[in-house]
Amino acid sequence: MKRKVITLWRIIHTGIVNFIRNFSLSxxxxxxxxxxxxxxxxxxxxxxxxxxxxAQVTNKIGISVYLNNSxxxxxxxxxxxxxxxxxxxxxxxYQSQAQVLASYxxxxxxxxxxxxxxxxxxxxLPATILVQPNNLNYxxxxxxxxxxxxxxxxxxxxxxxxxxxxxxxxxxxRATNILRxxxxxxxxxxxxxxxxIIFNTIQMAIFNRRNEIQIMRLLGxxxxxxxGPFIVESIVYGIIxxxxxxxxxxxxxxxxxxxxxxxxxxxxxxxxxxxxxxxNFLILLTMQLVLGIVLGATSATIATRRYLKFKxx
Amino acid sequence: xxLLDRVTKKYTRSEGEALHxxxxxxxxxxxxxxxxxxxxxxxxxxxxxxxxxxxTSGKIIVGGIDYDKLxxxxxxxxRRKIGVVFQDFKLLxxxxxxxxxxxxxxxxxxxxxxxxSTVPKVLALVNLRGKENNMPRExxxxxxxxxxxxRAVARQPRILVADEPTGNLDPKHAWxxxxxxxxxxxYGTTVLLTTHNQDIVNKLKRRVVTLxxxxxxxxxxxxxxxx
Numbered sequence: 001m002k003r004k005v006i007t008l009w010r011i012i013h014t015g016i017v018n019f020i021r022n023f024s025l026s027x028x029x030x031x032x033x034x035x036x037x038x039x040x041x042x043x044x045x046x047x048x049x050x051x052x053x054x055a056q057v058t059n060k061i062g063i064s065v066y067l068n069n070s071x072x073x074x075x076x077x078x079x080x081x082x083x084x085x086x087x088x089x090x091x092x093x094y095q096s097q098a099q100v101l102a103s104y105x106x107x108x109x110x111x112x113x114x115x116x117x118x119x120x121x122x123x124x125l126p127a128t129i130l131v132q133p134n135n136l137n138y139x140x141x142x143x144x145x146x147x148x149x150x151x152x153x154x155x156x157x158x159x160x161x162x163x164x165x166x167x168x169x170x171x172x173x174r175a176t177n178i179l180r181x182x183x184x185x186x187x188x189x190x191x192x193x194x195x196x197i198i199f200n201t202i203q204m205a206i207f208n209r210r211n212e213i214q215i216m217r218l219l220g221x222x223x224x225x226x227x228g229p230f231i232v233e234s235i236v237y238g239i240i241x242x243x244x245x246x247x248x249x250x251x252x253x254x255x256x257x258x259x260x261x262x263x264x265x266x267x268x269x270x271x272x273x274x275x276x277x278x279x280n281f282l283i284l285l286t287m288q289l290v291l292g293i294v295l296g297a298t299s300a301t302i303a304t305r306r307y308l309k310f311k312x313x
Numbered sequence: 314x315x316l317l318d319r320v321t322k323k324y325t326r327s328e329g330e331a332l333h334x335x336x337x338x339x340x341x342x343x344x345x346x347x348x349x350x351x352x353x354x355x356x357x358x359x360x361x362x363x364x365x366x367x368x369t370s371g372k373i374i375v376g377g378i379d380y381d382k383l384x385x386x387x388x389x390x391x392r393r394k395i396g397v398v399f400q401d402f403k404l405l406x407x408x409x410x411x412x413x414x415x416x417x418x419x420x421x422x423x424x425x426x427x428x429x430s431t432v433p434k435v436l437a438l439v440n441l442r443g444k445e446n447n448m449p450r451e452x453x454x455x456x457x458x459x460x461x462x463x464r465a466v467a468r469q470p471r472i473l474v475a476d477e478p479t480g481n482l483d484p485k486h487a488w489x490x491x492x493x494x495x496x497x498x499x500y501g502t503t504v505l506l507t508t509h510n511q512d513i514v515n516k517l518k519r520r521v522v523t524l525x526x527x528x529x530x531x532x533x534x535x536x537x538x539x540x
Binding site: 006007010018021022212216217218220221222225 | 391
């Protein structure tokens, strides 16, 4: 037990000493890791910001159900309850005729003609139920319920999710789906590319020192004792690079958000990106550290393997 | 101590055999010089002893270990029992003199206290006290080779194998190295030395095994050698 602790300590100590003695090589490897890890973090945050923008668009989409004036209060209540029990319904909101008129007037406050017109013919607007779906992709389920004959008779007009509006909503849904997929794919692609680059960098660093590995082998060192310090060294790269990448993103998003907001043409919601970074700081930091450590350690393990092999021919 | 029985080594990519049915027996505490021209098979012989290569056929037993039964995972254990000195020194470039020797002790699980007491002793043996904190690149070739010898003997191996240790050194430093090897032999370590330096062979007057074309051409006690 005590011997294992001493061995572990020697491995860690050697790894850190090597890190310092090979400073120029360490710096080069870390620079590459910092760049790739920063790109991954950046893509994660921008993806979240885009996701938020998309959510803002899709949250505005719902189905309006226009009720007949003859529908009684109890019928309305039954319908509301039924709608609430449907799957994929996030919220159901009832607006009486007066409320609908009030919001119509508010929307058209600049056009007095429309308002007086609506009032003259004694509020032609029907009472309305606003149905918000959880997921736009399954909005048809709600529509299918609304067009059932017994439900359809309660309605003055077909629900808003019909005809040209239905087509428009479907297009938005498809577009937002594609955008979301592109976002996720971008993050995955960057993560894979960065893993490959980091692996190659560490492989080069170890290739430079393959003689050392072979000498240690000749002296009778075990695989673990040779490989250990290389893994420790790569883990140190990973930790430092992870911290630096988070700092870079911090300065990019938090410290210079005004400049960024101006130059991003409003495509990227910097305020949200800031908030996302702040709220998820610990998770993002952990993600970067884990990414750096795991990639570093795995790369070092794989890269040392070929120089540790015994000849058996 | 060292027993080779009809050992043949053929490299997969080359035509002929590097060693052909070599048989050799070395007693404990013996000092044996293996001579021969380049390509005679000296280095192959030593690489077989350190298990860097496996024989194509034949039997090798060193210090009671039968190489046929040696698995890859046991090779580190074997190498710890044999001290090896190379023509190109093979010091670890990123470690100081002290750390290079300490490393050999660390891998056999020596305690920090043992390391601290052993390293100065072996450095004194090779006349290198005071160079503990130098990096290998700061030393001359002769000094580097002496560090390598100190590293090889720090674990007190029963066998020391030296592959042309003087090959890269001038005559004065070469002779220093040979004297140190003689000293180590007097302390009871079996020494197997390869060289093609006839001066050294003729001065030493030890058992000389001559290899020629992968075969043992002669094996004589207290012999001389003419290249």
